[in-house]
Amino acid sequence: MSKAGSSGPVEDSPIGSTLERHLLDRQRRMPEATGDFTGLFQQITLATKIIASRVSKAGLSGILGLTGKTNIQGEAVQKLDMFANNTIVSTVEAGGHVCVMGSEEIEEPIAIPTQYPQGKYVLQFDPLDGSGNIDINASIGTIFSIHRRITPEGTPGTLDDLLQPGRDIIAAGYVVYGSSNMLVYSTGEGVDGFTYDPGVGAFFLSHPNIRIPERGAIYSINEGNYHNWDEGIRRWVDWIKTPGENKKAYRLRYIGAMVADVHRTLLRGGIFAYPQDVKNRKGKLRLLYEASPMAFLVEAAGGTASDGKNRILDIEPRELHQRTAVFMGSPADVANLLRFAITS
Ligand code: AHG
Ligand code: MN
Ligand code: MN
Numbered sequence: 299m300s301k302a303g304s305s306g307p308v309e310d311s312p313i314g315s316t317l318e319r320h321l322l323d324r325q326r327r328m329p330e331a332t333g334d335f336t337g338l339f340q341q342i343t344l345a346t347k348i349i350a351s352r353v354s355k356a357g358l359s360g361i362l363g364l365t366g367k368t369n370i371q372g373e374a375v376q377k378l379d380m381f382a383n384n385t386i387v388s389t390v391e392a393g394g395h396v397c398v399m400g401s402e403e404i405e406e407p408i409a410i411p412t413q414y415p416q417g418k419y420v421l422q423f424d425p426l427d428g429s430g431n432i433d434i435n436a437s438i439g440t441i442f443s444i445h446r447r448i449t450p451e452g453t454p455g456t457l458d459d460l461l462q463p464g465r466d467i468i469a470a471g472y473v474v475y476g477s478s479n480m481l482v483y484s485t486g487e488g489v490d491g492f493t494y495d496p497g498v499g500a501f502f503l504s505h506p507n508i509r510i511p512e513r514g515a516i517y518s519i520n521e522g523n524y525h526n527w528d529e530g531i532r533r534w535v536d537w538i539k540t541p542g543e544n545k546k547a548y549r550l551r552y553i554g555a556m557v558a559d560v561h562r563t564l565l566r567g568g569i570f571a572y573p574q575d576v577k578n579r580k581g582k583l584r585l586l587y588e589a590s591p592m593a594f595l596v597e598a599a600g601g602t603a604s605d606g607k608n609r610i611l612d613i614e615p616r617e618l619h620q621r622t623a624v625f626m627g628s629p630a631d632v633a634n635l636l637r638f639a640i641t642s
Contacts, residue, residue, distance in 0.1 A: 317343060317481065317492045317501040324485070335469070338395035338419055338444065339483075343501065345389040346440050346473040346481065349382045349426070350494065353475045356432055378432055379403055382425035382440060396421045397447050398455025400618055402587040407457055407618070416452055419468075420445040420459045424587040427472075428555020437476035439557030443591035444469045460618060464590030464611035472557050472591070482508070482561065484598040489564070505565075510601040513630040514567025517548045518559045526575035534638035556583060560592045560626065564599055569627035569635060573606065581605070581623035585615055589624050602632040606639045 321339055325331045356378060383403040390396055391408075394415035399408040400422040410416055423442040431438050445466055447459045471483030479494035481501050491505030517538050524532060541547045548568070553559050556570070563570045574581045583589050593603030593610035603610045603626035613622060625635050 313503055313506060315503050317503070320490065320492075320503060334395050334418065335444075337393060338390070338417075338421070339469070341390045341393045341395070342386070342421070342442060342471075343481065345386040346479075347494075347499065348385050348389070349440060350473070350475050350479050352378065352381060352385075353432070353438065357435060377429075379426040379429045386421075386423055386425055386440075386442075390421060393417070395419050396455070397449070397453070398459050399423070400460045400586060401425060402584055402619075405619070407455070407460055409454055412454070416454055418447055418451055420447050420455060420462070422460060422586050422591075424557075424584070427557040427588065428553070431553070431555050431558075436555070437474055437553055437558035437561075438555050439472050439474040439561075441472045441557055441588060441591050442470065443467045443586075443594065457618070460586065461615045463614055464585075464594055465609075467590065467594045467611075470591035470594040472561070472595070474558055474561050476558065480504070480561070482564070482595065484595050486594070486598055489595055489599045508564055508599050510564050510596065510599040511567030511628055512600075514563070514569065514628045515546065515548055516551050516563070516566060516568035517631075518550070518552050518563060518568065518570040519572070520552060520554070521550065523573075523575050526577060527573055528575075528639075530639045531571075531573045534635050537638065538634075556588055556592065556624075560596065563627045564596065564601070567628040567631070569625065569631040571626075571635065572624045573639075574623045578621065580621045582621060583624050585610075585613060585620045585622045586618060589622050592624075593626055596626045600629070601627055602629045604632060604636060606636070 321336045325336045383401050387408060391410050392414050395417040396419045397410060397416040398420055402424040421444055425440055426438055427441050428438040445462045446468055447455055449456050449459055469485045473479060473481045480491055482491045489508040491508055492501035493504040494501050538548045559570045572581060572583050589610050596603045605623045625632055
């Protein structure tokens with residue numbers, strides 16, 4: 299029988315608490331917090347819910363005659379990645395929390411219209427990662443990171459605010475739109491995962507304090523590029539899939555959406571790699587929209603993230619759409635890769 303009256307907080311981080319509650323608890327632990335960060339996060343979350351709802355209807359568009367360049371009303375149909383981009387921009391720009399945004403879909407910095415306050419944060423995002431998976435109903439996602447602005451408060455943000463290294467990220471996260479939708483985020487101290495309940499319309503804590511295993515048994519790479527890789531990467535892949543003394547052959551898993559491949563790597567361990575090759579001498583993945591935020595999460599979960607030479611979070615960005623090679627995951631698995639990559 300329960301007693302009447304308040305019994306105080308149940309637990310510190312109870313499974314089943316909402317993302318909103320989690321953010322508010324965090325805000326209360328920081329006496330200097332103004333609620334700005336919580337406000338920005340709520341807007342990002344709202345945008346991902348709108349994107350999720352649209353993604354879940356993507357398959358219906360063919361049946362309902364909405365494919366092609368125009369819909370049945372004769373209106374232009376936006377590509378889903380532009381729809382996702384525009385949803386994030388329009389949800390966040392009026393909130394007064396950011397001064398500039400950067401998106402994988404937009405070439406230049408996204409300014410905040412002058413009728414809105416210029417906030418103290420900088421938001422960067424890949425609105426829809428793995429968009430090649432939409433037509434086959436496989437996992438896709440949204441990736442984002444938040445920096446504090448470095449230009450004076452109250453003025454419009456600039457390119458300098460966007461070109462900050464990953465080590466200065468104050469929060470990063472992603473949402474995977476898969477068999478269920480999950481939001482995973484970190485402010486640098488631990489990584490928490492929330493699962494979306496569409497009936498309630500809220501994310502609930504399902505994976506508190508995600509820690510990546512020290513070593514995994516899966517490697518994740520587009521092996522179709524084998525003949526375009528440098529010698530060291532080829533030798534590493536030959537080694538990782540060959541059983542040896544005290545070593546099983548690793549299993550290969552590759553979905554083709556970084557967000558989903560890294561999500562699995564965070565939960566199960568192993569390594570995700572997208573090396574440079576003869577076509578992409580600097581790698582294919584984007585430093586600011588893909589590599590840095592995911593590196594921030596992997597490190598916060600106890601993993602390692604490297605471009606083959608340097609820590610990804612220490613790379614100084616020089617341009618918005620800069621690319622980089624990516625090797626991230628369990629510390630022991632990335633260390634093994636680096637031994638091959640460095641001796642090549
Ligand atoms: P996007 O859909 O945002 O352009 O990103 C696709 C990226 C990344 O998610 C994935 O890991 C990689 O491209 C897959 O590339 P390959 O098809 O070359 O393997
Ligand atoms: Mn992407
Ligand atoms: Mn994208």
